[in-house]
Amino acid sequence: MSASTMTPQPPPLLELQAVCKRYNVGRPNETEVLHGVSFNIARGELVALIGPSGSGKSTLLNILGLLERMTSGSYRINGEEMVGTDDDALTLRRRTTLGFVFQFHHLLPAFTALENVTLPALMREGRVTARERERASAMLDAVGLGHAMHKRPGELSGGMQQRVAIARAMVLEPPMVLADEPTGNLDTASSDEVFALMRRMHAERSTSFLVVTHDPRLAARCDRVLELVDGRLVRDQASGPGIA
Amino acid sequence: MLLGFESLVAVRFLREGRMQTLLIIVGVAAGVAVVAYISALISGLQRNTIEKTLGAQAHVTLSPLDERVLVAPAPPGAAVRKLEQTQARAQRPRSIDNWQRLLPELEALPQVAAVSPMVSAAGLAVRGEASRAIALMGVELERYDRIVQLRSKVVAGTARLGPGEGIVGRELAQDLGVQVGDRIGIVTDGVEDALRITALVDLGVRDLNRRTVIVPLRTAQSLVGLPGSATGLDLALVDIWAAQGLADDLAARWPYKAESWQQANAQLVSALNAQSVSTSVIRGVVMVVVVLGIASVLVVSVVQKQREIGILRAMGATRGQVLRVFLLQGVIVGAVGSALGVLLAIALIGLFTHFVRGSDGLPLFSITLEAGLALRIAALATVCGLLAAVAPARRAARLDPAQAIRL
Numbered sequence: 001m002s003a004s005t006m007t008p009q010p011p012p013l014l015e016l017q018a019v020c021k022r023y024n025v026g027r028p029n030e031t032e033v034l035h036g037v038s039f040n041i042a043r044g045e046l047v048a049l050i051g052p053s054g055s056g057k058s059t060l061l062n063i064l065g066l067l068e069r070m071t072s073g074s075y076r077i078n079g080e081e082m083v084g085t086d087d088d089a090l091t092l093r094r095r096t097t098l099g100f101v102f103q104f105h106h107l108l109p110a111f112t113a114l115e116n117v118t119l120p121a122l123m124r125e126g127r128v129t130a131r132e133r134e135r136a137s138a139m140l141d142a143v144g145l146g147h148a149m150h151k152r153p154g155e156l157s158g159g160m161q162q163r164v165a166i167a168r169a170m171v172l173e174p175p176m177v178l179a180d181e182p183t184g185n186l187d188t189a190s191s192d193e194v195f196a197l198m199r200r201m202h203a204e205r206s207t208s209f210l211v212v213t214h215d216p217r218l219a220a221r222c223d224r225v226l227e228l229v230d231g232r233l234v235r236d237q238a239s240g241p242g243i244a
Numbered sequence: 245m246l247l248g249f250e251s252l253v254a255v256r257f258l259r260e261g262r263m264q265t266l267l268i269i270v271g272v273a274a275g276v277a278v279v280a281y282i283s284a285l286i287s288g289l290q291r292n293t294i295e296k297t298l299g300a301q302a303h304v305t306l307s308p309l310d311e312r313v314l315v316a317p318a319p320p321g322a323a324v325r326k327l328e329q330t331q332a333r334a335q336r337p338r339s340i341d342n343w344q345r346l347l348p349e350l351e352a353l354p355q356v357a358a359v360s361p362m363v364s365a366a367g368l369a370v371r372g373e374a375s376r377a378i379a380l381m382g383v384e385l386e387r388y389d390r391i392v393q394l395r396s397k398v399v400a401g402t403a404r405l406g407p408g409e410g411i412v413g414r415e416l417a418q419d420l421g422v423q424v425g426d427r428i429g430i431v432t433d434g435v436e437d438a439l440r441i442t443a444l445v446d447l448g449v450r451d452l453n454r455r456t457v458i459v460p461l462r463t464a465q466s467l468v469g470l471p472g473s474a475t476g477l478d479l480a481l482v483d484i485w486a487a488q489g490l491a492d493d494l495a496a497r498w499p500y501k502a503e504s505w506q507q508a509n510a511q512l513v514s515a516l517n518a519q520s521v522s523t524s525v526i527r528g529v530v531m532v533v534v535v536l537g538i539a540s541v542l543v544v545s546v547v548q549k550q551r552e553i554g555i556l557r558a559m560g561a562t563r564g565q566v567l568r569v570f571l572l573q574g575v576i577v578g579a580v581g582s583a584l585g586v587l588l589a590i591a592l593i594g595l596f597t598h599f600v601r602g603s604d605g606l607p608l609f610s611i612t613l614e615a616g617l618a619l620r621i622a623a624l625a626t627v628c629g630l631l632a633a634v635a636p637a638r639r640a641a642r643l644d645p646a647q648a649i650r651l
Binding site: 058062065067068087088091092094095096100102106107108109110111119120122123124125126127128168 | 249260554555558559563564644645646649
């Protein structure tokens with residue numbers, strides 16, 4: 001037996017098995033929006049999640065982001081089961097493992113770009129050290145916004161705001177970033193720019209990305225595509241031409 | 245840093261809702277100013293009233309027990325009809341037994357600041373054709389001065405009570421047409437004496453000024469026919485509010501009648517109590533309004549900030565952190581409003597002192613906002629701010645982050 005077969009394989013970063021989500025359980029209007037969805041995401045993958053409106057993409061993303069609980073099934077992060085974990089533990093797990101990028105940027109309008117990016121550290125430590133500030137500045141430099149770090153979100157364009165959101169999501173170097181239609185609210189040029197930035201971050205830092213998108217062009221530029229239709233995973237394949 | 249995240253977010257949220265925050269801080273400041281101003285005004289008014297009342301009065305007075313008619317019991321087994329109507333006995337001036345020995349014992353009590361023996365009786369002051377009913381008080385000047393600060397009330401002459409000398413109220417002197425250095429006749433129970441007036445006093449109450457004649461203790465003893473006696477012992481206390489308790493203790497300990505200033509001025513005390521209760525009600529209502537004001541603004545703020553709360557929760561803020569962000573907002577609004585409110589109250593007090601004056605052109609009475617009272621009110625308003633924030637903060641902490649972000 002070779003040495004490589006002796007080494008235990010690390011668990012996938014995210015591991016979903018038979019995930020179901022029902023709303024209004026026990027009521028006449030009970031609806032099941034996810035029907036036994038299962039897939040894994042490994043470290044360093046760039047995955048696109050596509051599907052028509054109402055297919056359950058946002059619900060699935062919320063479950064992956066520990067913002068919503070599933071009705072049944074199993075969800076493991078780094079091999080650790082999330083089902084049955086209390087709310088505070090989920091919050092701390094979210095803080096250390098996941099970064100979020102939303103369609104509408106969702107920056108805090110009362111904070112400057114730099115302050116938005118230092119918020120995760122402030123939230124964790126209760127203060128922002130000089131090191132954290134430097135790290136946030138470097139992250140803003142990396143997304144090309146070193147010159148605008150003291151501006152508030154209202155003073156930035158949509159594309160710039162989304163780049164700040166990416167910097168904020170990645171500043172604590174989480175292994176996984178969940179992006180909910182990050183380019184959905186941007187024009188084509190900004191959209192390409194933001195996606196290129198995510199790709200670069202993914203390549204440079206080996207961060208895994210799950211990107212929910214309607215844009216087949218962007219999906220085609222990911223490593224792997226998951227397609228959800230009516231709450232069922234109908235496709236899970238490596239990306240390439242023909243993604244639509 | 246303790247609550248570094250919570251305090252920064254709380255301050256930014258408040259700064260963001262600028263007009264809303266400003267209005268509620270002004271509301272809190274107005275409420276605190278009203279409470280502080282009314283508290284200072286009423287306490288100044290009460291202090292002034294009590295000072296005036298006690299200006300010529302002892303805090304506790306000891307006197308002999310009233311003489312009572314005892315009903316003879318019917319012989320046992322006698323077939324008699326019992327008649328129970330008895331007439332109260334007229335009270336004559338009597339001395340307190342052993343008052344010279346009692347005096348040092350009273351002075352040794354920790355609550356007692358001064359003790360003064362007194363012989364008091366009713367009489368007439370006569371000057372030529374004029375005569376006036378008087379309240380004659382025989383005292384030892386040094387001791388009596390420590391009870392009512394008599395020397396500070398002298399408006400003419402010098403307080404002195406040598407043999408044949410007396411001090412009279414300002415209005416009585418006017419009625420009799422006399423001044424310092426003049427002589428008047430005193431008549432009590434058929435005994436007459438003459439006094440030379442050494443000083444005129446203003447006791448703060450016109451009626452007292454019209455009746456009061458103060459003479460040496462020995463002179464009064466002679467006039468009432470009780471040599472070596474004291475018909476009462478006047479006590480001044482360190483804390484005037486301990487008077488009732490001490491009077492009760494003394495009455496239980498010795499066979500004397502002990503009367504506190506509260507018993508002697510029952511109506512005044514009732515009025516002061518009613519005033520205090522009214523003030524407390526006003527304070528309570530204002531504080532409730534402050535709490536409701538802060539709570540309503542924070543409830544609106546929670547609704548307005550749902551998306552931000554959702555983002556913070558998605559980024560990893562715990563429910564506890566979100567709860568504390570909104571509790572801190574209540575505390576900040578309460579504290580800043582309190583500070584401004586205390587300043588506003590000081591300004592109002594300044595205006596009152598400057599513009600509201602008596603017929604003599606002097607301020608009606610002294611009104612000050614004591615630092616302790618200001619701090620207590622400010623602390624109370626801050627706690628009210630915290631309490632007002634509890635419900636909105638719990639609501640914010642319970643928000644479903646997924647739903648909040650979608651809004």
